[in-house]
Amino acid sequence: xxxxxxxxxxxxxxxxxxxxxxxxxxxxxxxxxxxxxxxxxxxxxxxxxxxxxxxxxxxxxxxxxxxxxxxxxxxxxxxxxxxxxxxxxxxxxxxxxxxxxxxxxxxxxxxxxxxxxxxxxxxxxxxxxxxxxxxxxxxxxxxxxxxxxxxxxxxxxxxxxxxxxxxxxxxxxxxxxxxxxxxxxxxxxxxxxxxxxxxxxxxxxxxxxxxxxxxxxxxxxxxxxxxxxxxxxxxxxxxxxxxxxxxxxxxxxxxxxxxxxxxxxxxxxxxxxxxxxxxxxxxxxxxxxxxxxxxxxxxxxxxxxxxxxxxxxxxxxxxxxxxxxxxxxxxxxxxxxxxxxxxxxxxxxxxxxxxxxxxxxxxxxxxxxxxxxxxx
Amino acid sequence: xxxxxxxxxxxxxxxxxxxxxxxxxxxxxxxxxxxxxxxxxxxxxxxxxxxxxxxxxxxxxxxxxxxxxxxxxxxxxxxxxxxxxxxxxxxxxxxxxxxxxxxxxxxxxxxxxxxxxxxxxxxxxxxxxxxxxxxxxxxxxxxxxxxxxxxxxxxxxxxxxxxxxxxxxxxxxxxxxxxxxxx
Numbered sequence: 001x002x003x004x005x006x007x008x009x010x011x012x013x014x015x016x017x018x019x020x021x022x023x024x025x026x027x028x029x030x031x032x033x034x035x036x037x038x039x040x041x042x043x044x045x046x047x048x049x050x051x052x053x054x055x056x057x058x059x060x061x062x063x064x065x066x067x068x069x070x071x072x073x074x075x076x077x078x079x080x081x082x083x084x085x086x087x088x089x090x091x092x093x094x095x096x097x098x099x100x101x102x103x104x105x106x107x108x109x110x111x112x113x114x115x116x117x118x119x120x121x122x123x124x125x126x127x128x129x130x131x132x133x134x135x136x137x138x139x140x141x142x143x144x145x146x147x148x149x150x151x152x153x154x155x156x157x158x159x160x161x162x163x164x165x166x167x168x169x170x171x172x173x174x175x176x177x178x179x180x181x182x183x184x185x186x187x188x189x190x191x192x193x194x195x196x197x198x199x200x201x202x203x204x205x206x207x208x209x210x211x212x213x214x215x216x217x218x219x220x221x222x223x224x225x226x227x228x229x230x231x232x233x234x235x236x237x238x239x240x241x242x243x244x245x246x247x248x249x250x251x252x253x254x255x256x257x258x259x260x261x262x263x264x265x266x267x268x269x270x271x272x273x274x275x276x277x278x279x280x281x282x283x284x285x286x287x288x289x290x291x292x293x294x295x296x297x298x299x300x301x302x303x304x305x306x307x308x309x310x311x312x313x314x315x316x317x318x319x320x321x322x323x324x325x326x327x328x329x330x331x332x333x334x335x336x337x338x339x340x341x342x343x344x345x346x347x348x349x350x351x352x353x354x355x356x357x358x359x360x361x362x363x364x365x366x367x368x369x370x371x372x373x374x375x376x
Numbered sequence: 377x378x379x380x381x382x383x384x385x386x387x388x389x390x391x392x393x394x395x396x397x398x399x400x401x402x403x404x405x406x407x408x409x410x411x412x413x414x415x416x417x418x419x420x421x422x423x424x425x426x427x428x429x430x431x432x433x434x435x436x437x438x439x440x441x442x443x444x445x446x447x448x449x450x451x452x453x454x455x456x457x458x459x460x461x462x463x464x465x466x467x468x469x470x471x472x473x474x475x476x477x478x479x480x481x482x483x484x485x486x487x488x489x490x491x492x493x494x495x496x497x498x499x500x501x502x503x504x505x506x507x508x509x510x511x512x513x514x515x516x517x518x519x520x521x522x523x524x525x526x527x528x529x530x531x532x533x534x535x536x537x538x539x540x541x542x543x544x545x546x547x548x549x550x551x552x553x554x555x556x557x558x559x
Contacts, residue, residue, distance in 0.1 A: 046517075046519035047519045047520055059484075059485040059510070060510075060513070060518075060519040060520070062510065063485075063509065063510020063511070063513050063514050064510075064514055066509040066510055066511070066514075067509070067510065067511055067514040067515075070509070070511065086514070088415045088416075089414075089415065089416065089422075089514060089515065089516065089517030090517040090519065091413075091414075091415060091517070117386070121382070121383060121386070124382075125383075207382075211382070247420035247423070247437075247531070248419070248420055250420070250531065251420045251530050251531050251532050254440060254529070254530040254531060255530050280437065280440070321433060321435075321438075322438060323438070324438075324441070355441070356438075356439050356440060356441030356442035356478075356529070357441060357442040357443070357474065357475050357476060357478075357529070358441035358442065358529055359441050361474065361475075
């Protein structure tokens with residue numbers, strides 16, 4: 001009895017250990033080409049039907065392949081991050097292997113959970129059938145015992161001769177012994193099954209607990225299979241890198257530039273802590289500082305002028321083609337530094353570099369004033 | 377008896393779930409809208425750094441502060457050719473606007489010379505951006521051209537239009553976005 005129990009337990013533990021091991025396995029070292037092939041093999045060509053990016057010759061597939069190769073060569077992202085990058089652009093349908101998380105994971109988990117639960121139901125039904133069989137055999141035994149009793153009565157009253165009685169008695173006794181043996185075997189098996197599995201036939205609380213345990217085991221098994229077989233993607237942001245999370249903060253800062261300049265300055269400072277050479281953050285933090293200082297006293301204006309000019313000049317040194325920095329430096333020199341000549345120099349560069357509409361509107365409003373100051 | 381009841385309950389639950397899936401499949405209407413979904417909507421536009429066919433540098437990030445329309449284009453694609461006049465019409469209508477939208481053509485799987493010839497012949501004086509290895513198309517998740525994307529002055533992706541533009545669609549969408557942005 002105990003041996004059977006141990007075998008079941010050992011089997012369960014072995015399966016669990018193998019699943020855990022499989023789900024946490026790691027691949028060996030790969031060449032760059034291996035990585036490119038492996039990634040593109042599990043990405044669907046977005047313009048073909050049923051082809052992977054690896055095999056497709058469609059233009060879109062070739063572009064994806066080139067992008068994967070570029071990112072692998074850059075060495076900045078893991079395979080999962082690269083797949084995540086592609087998936088976040090083209091959507092979940094670009095993944096040939098369903099994901100190991102979210103709703104997609106149900107594709108992996110449900111069949112396994114259903115299988116475990118089905119086995120349990122079959123097992124329960126099997127036990128019930130055996131219980132029914134036991135009842136039938138008991139009835140048969142009782143019938144044979146009654147028949148034997150009747151036979152003895154008939155023989156006693158002389159309805160049967162000795163030879164006939166002996167023949168029939170042996171037959172009944174033999175059949176009853178056989179049925180008895182079957183009942184004993186069944187009872188032994190049933191007891192074992194009851195001890196190991198806890199059948200539905202026992203009672204309701206026990207059945208419910210057993211069902212819950214089976215569901216839990218099924219869910220766990222499904223989760224392990226999903227984790228092992230599903231597509232694992234990096235759980236990073238849409239952009240998937242520091243650079244991209246910076247882009248998100250910059251967009252938020254842009255949106256609050258003129259609504260809440262102090263909050264925007266904090267966001268730009270946050271970006272500069274991560275990326276001290278971020279030209280946009282340097283430029284717009286300086287520009288907001290200038291806007292706030294315009295209504296302040298001379299001393300504050302002078303401090304703002306020094307700080308903003310320094311940041312704007314640094315931005316220009318980092319990216320001489322960034323028009324916004326030139327435009328804002330020109331305005332700053334004129335408004336806070338009373339330097340019309342220096343302002344004109346920067347505004348001319350700004351205009352030549354085709355500033356965006358919003359910046360151009362600031363510049364247009366000051367050019368005439370700067371020209372007038374120079375004409376004096 | 378109890379196990380039979382359990383089987384019935386499980387079968388009923390499974391049946392209901394399958395029926396619900398079926399109902400969803402039947403009543404869901406495939407998305408036929410020309411204004412398409414994208415995981416990028418509402419997100420910062422992907423970083424794009426390339427050059428124009430005339431050799432000028434193009435950095436999308438540097439266009440923050442302007443409304444930007446990116447039109448993914450191939451000179452041999454029929455819908456691209458069909459919508460070209462509408463793009464010219466849109467560009468002309470924007471010319472007088474101080475908050476004008478900047479239009480850029482992103483060349484998709486085509487040569488610079490072919491695109492240059494097309495624009496010389498058909499008009500359109502906006503900049504044409506090279507995308508030799510398809511990196512820009514992949515960054516935006518563009519698989520087929522034409523596609524038209526609208527990016528707001530904060531650098532956020534606001535709209536994706538797949539397929540050929542219909543008359544007035546771009547103007548209508550840009551005006552709607554611009555009004556919402558300024559209010």
